[in-house]
Amino acid sequence: MEMKRREFLNRAAWSATGALMVLGTGVGTAAHAFAAPEPGHRDGAGHDRHRPRVLVSTDIGGTDFDDFQSMVHLLLYADRLDIEGLVSSPYGPGTKADILRVVDAYEHDYRNLKTYSPHYPSPGRLRAISKQGAFDTATSAGFGEPTEGSRWIVKCARRSDSRPLNVLVWGGIDDLAQALHDAPDILPKLRVYYIGGPNKLWAVDAYNYIETHHPELRIIESNATYRGFFTGGDQTGEWGNEAFVEQHIAGHGALGDFFAAQSAQVKMGDTPSVLWYLNGAQDPVQPSWGGQYVRVWDGRKTVFNRLTTARDTAEVYGVVEFALKVPEGYSARNTARMMIDNRTAGPFPAAVNEGRVLRFRFSPRDPKVWPYVIQSDHPDLDGLSGAITATPPSAERAGTPSTMHPYWWTDDQDPAFAESPWVGAKHVSRWRLEYLSEFATRMDRCKVPAS
Structure with missing residues (x-):
């Protein structure tokens, strides 16, 4: 097993390097819309400018266990990201306390994690940026009253920092809608990766508000592509959804045990939004662990x-x-x-x-x-x-980019990239061995410090 794992780790390293070399040549609307700033600089707060600014809005503790799993994954990669906010949003009974449960597990493993990188945030820092968003979905207007979470989105977006604020929406999009309603000036600073599908069902009014009132938002709307993380791909042996938890997650520190306690199988439907910033050039039309997308069309x-x-x-x-x-x-x-x-x-x-x-x-x-x-x-x-x-949609409709939404991207409708019936899912599942191999190595950090 160890030999096989090293083989796929090498493949992952080659793939990541190769993808960055190829994807870095992307130009045009997509590349400019999601481009990162020049590496090697720091802003006034001392953050490394090559690390993307990330704020997560999550319905953790709500209707599905997978947000807990994705939060574990996010924190294991916290040294690669500049996490500025963790917001509890609808739908369901989840609250900020559910975010803090994962942070508590992270605190147990923090002693080991920080030996691998000085960029792992302290547990205290993560607690300070955890915020409570809306408890209920928006009214038919798509917005209501400001929340601690929506105000935090506005505050982060207005910071003096040349980097865009990447908002990863894992649940209802209600707090983002509220922030845009209250502070429309933040729109140019935002880059949104939205896990839609079921979350869109829960928060359709907030979505409708954003789609009709902020059509120039730079957003990836992943309604089905994200399902490639746990559907399709090579699931033989240790790479199966249950076998992977048993062999590579359970017994790997407090975070691993917390993950396994939520479910004995991998789901992690929100994780492609994180993978987007770990592999690739953040150009929607190019391959990446987080998927590959097409311009949205009108008439939806x-x-x-x-x-x-x-x-x-x-x-x-x-x-x-x-x-x-x-x-x-x-x-x-x-x-x-x-x-x-x-x-x-x-x-x-x-x-x-x-x-x-x-x-x-x-x-x-x-x-x-x-x-x-x-x-x-x-x-x-x-x-x-x-x-x-x-x-x-018909092939003709889906093949005609929207005239109203110039920076809006969604699932590739080509049947060749579907994990039936989930369109676009193969754009994620094709990388399954690579991103799971990398994840397994990250889980090992929870067990032992760096040598």
Whole structure:
């Protein structure tokens, strides 16, 4: 096993070096949009300028265990990044306390980690930059009141530092939407890597606000590509999702044991956003461990003015709105919401009364049929039902870059790069042995100090 591991570590080192040499030649809109500053300089705060500034917004402790795993991975690479913020955001019951649980494990391993690099931040530093964001998803407007987390995003973005602020969104995009609403001047400083898909379902109103009011945001919207981290690729032997945890994570310091306690298998769906800054030139059209993307296209929102059936289609990962006529007698005292796909735990798109229509909004997170039923205290609405079928965009539409979103990138729709049905996922899974080999070496740092 050790010989095989060294072989893949060598491959990873060659791949990283080769990729940087090739990707560094990228020019044009993509390269400029995500370019890093010249290495070897420091800003006024003494930070190494070659390390990217990173702020993570996470729904850790919410509906899925994988944010805990991705946070462990992030902290193991904290010497490669200039982490400026860890923000607890929707959806679900998670809070800042869940971030601090991972920091507590990091503190146990910090003595060993810092022998490998002086750039590992102290546990105290990580606690100081951990902030509480919104507890609930945004209103239909896409924003609400400022939070500690949204204010921290604004503060970091406004710092006197020539480097962009890279915001990695692992959950709801609500705190970023609030920050942009409160301080639109920060937009040119931001580079966003958004793990969408299910997170877009939870936070569709905040997403809709950003997409319509800040179309020039520089953003990668990874709705399916990220799934390549745990789907596809070589999963034989020690590289399987369960075998990797057993052999390379469990028993590797406090962080390894914390990781394994969350699940006996690798998921880490948010980790491609971190890999993006560890391998590659941050050019969306070029290969990288964090994926490879294409310009987004127009026409991703579908609006229906009636109830629909499964014969009606809308774009998967797009925004769907139902603008239904307000029934007679419906007043401000009435409420209505949609239960989507029999999801009894929500989220429930709530009706917004616009005078003549009630508007419901959601985002289909998978390519399939999505049934819905309206729940209301108004008898003419309660029990109304329907369905839509979420489908991929046509090749013609997906191949025509948006005229409204010049710096917005999303999943490659080419079937050759899909881990069916997840489009673009092979752009991540193809590197599985490389990034897992590197991760295994990082986990070893938790066990023993540098010699």
